[in-house]
Amino acid sequence: MELDERSFSMFDEGRFRMIGGTYRMLIGSSVQDIRLAQTVTVQGEACTRNDRERLSDYFQKDLHGVTREQFAALYGKPLSHFDDRKPGEYSLYDSLNQLAEASPIARMVRKAARPLVYSMFKGIPHDDPQVVMVLMGMENGMIDSVVCQSGGMLPMRVAEAMVLQANGHRGKALRKLIRG
Structure with missing residues (x-):
């Protein structure tokens, strides 16, 4: 399996950005049967967005307390009327x-x-x-x-x-x- 630049990218501000860092790859037949694990270090852009700080309520342990407004702020645009x-x-x-x-x-x-x-x-x-x-x-x-x-x-x-x-x-x- 070949992983390209897009495999380590996120879509942000209208474009894909490859985010540098250390990634742990897990391969298996299921989440309970991991047969291969590998750590890969990727050189790329720094992730400058700090959503954990900006939207700290969203990153709490109990996600049931997240309001629609908080999720919309993280999502970056208004939620669909189909969600109501x-x-x-x-x-x-x-x-x-x-x-x-x-x-x-x-x-x-x-x-x-x-x-x-x-x-x-x-x-x-x-x-x-x-x-x-x-x-x-x-x-x-x-x-x-x-x-x-x-x-x-x-x-x-x-x-x-x-x-x-x-x-x-x-x-x-x-x-x-x-x-x-």
Whole structure:
């Protein structure tokens, strides 16, 4: 596999900039099966943006406290109107984080999922990239995909109940949880 300049670049201020630094490459069949690790030092531009300082609230441990305004500031432009959800507009194609905005069931699932993910990576720090990647995928991926990838730990009926509740159908959500 060949990595070119673009592999170490970021898009900033209308162009791609190769950012110098030390990068750790991990290759494996999955995040739990890393078979090769290599550190590469790249000569390039210094990253002069300090978003961690400028947007410190965004870089906190608990990303659930980040406001839309803070994320828009980091993103660099206004967020799409498609990101605004109202009851009746949620679906299985929304993420756990999106559903958690309007569904207490989704908030409980999200809260319970973190320790579950951490238990999958015993002995690995919670801020390790592979742990963070799995956690972010679970929280930000489409909920129907998360159901498929969960191996039965998140049943479809629970996902459907979260969607129903987010759409304002509390009774239907409860029936879905109880009856399936």
